Amino acid sequence: GTLVHLGATPPLSIMGPKDENPRGFFESERIMELNEEILEACGSRWDDPRPVTLAAMEYDTRQRFDTRARDLIGTEFASADRIVVKDPRICRLYPLWRDALIACDYSPRLLLPLRPPAEIIASLAYRNGLGPDVAGLLWLSHVMAAEHDSRADARSFFLWQDFLKDWRGTLLAAEGDLGVACDAEGERDARTVEGFLAPDLQRHHQTSLSDLAQDAT
Secondary structure, X not given: OHHHHOOOEOOXXXXXXXXXXXOOOOOEHHHHHHHHHHHHHOOOOOOOOOOOOHHHOOHHHHHXXXXXXXXXXXXXXXXXXXXXXXXXXXXXXXXXXHHHHHHOOOOOEEEEEEOOHHHHHHHHHHHHOOOHHHXXXXXXXXXXXXXXXXXXXXXXXXXXXXXXXXXXHHHXXXXXXXXXXXXXOOOOOHHHHHHHOOHHHOOOOOOOHHHHHHHHO
């Protein structure tokens, strides 16, 4: 959302707000739906923490998904210069989307925020009823796959709490990692970004590992 407020193009079929995120997700409904199909073809689903193996997919099936991903990028972003592609499932499907972005003449630049796992576990328990063991493994599988599969590309890791405390400084640091401007120094949209990151909507589940251990007992 911050990148969109700074001028990047969001998807056409943007996901609407929900109770757990009233400002919206800035994710594509159609990309999410395609990712669900891809996971199913791999014998997986969004809440299955086991590794996803794209290489095991049949060649013709993979080619169909590659074509659909490229077509979807074209329809969702209409050849805009700078786009935001966001869906948690991409953490485990990045090689396919990387190929599609490059085929559409985009050069992927990755922003990889890291939230404390205890907060993710609490969020998944509240929203989806997942137990802490499955939720923890799910968090780990996403983070490890995203780190491993993005090593060939420009990327920037940052702590989510650091971004919320200093969004401008975090994005300026990211610009150095990515070799591309995020327009974080511009004053024109700063007030809009700061309003978007209103404190009352930040980090709904602030939980420590000690809190989880106490709940387990």
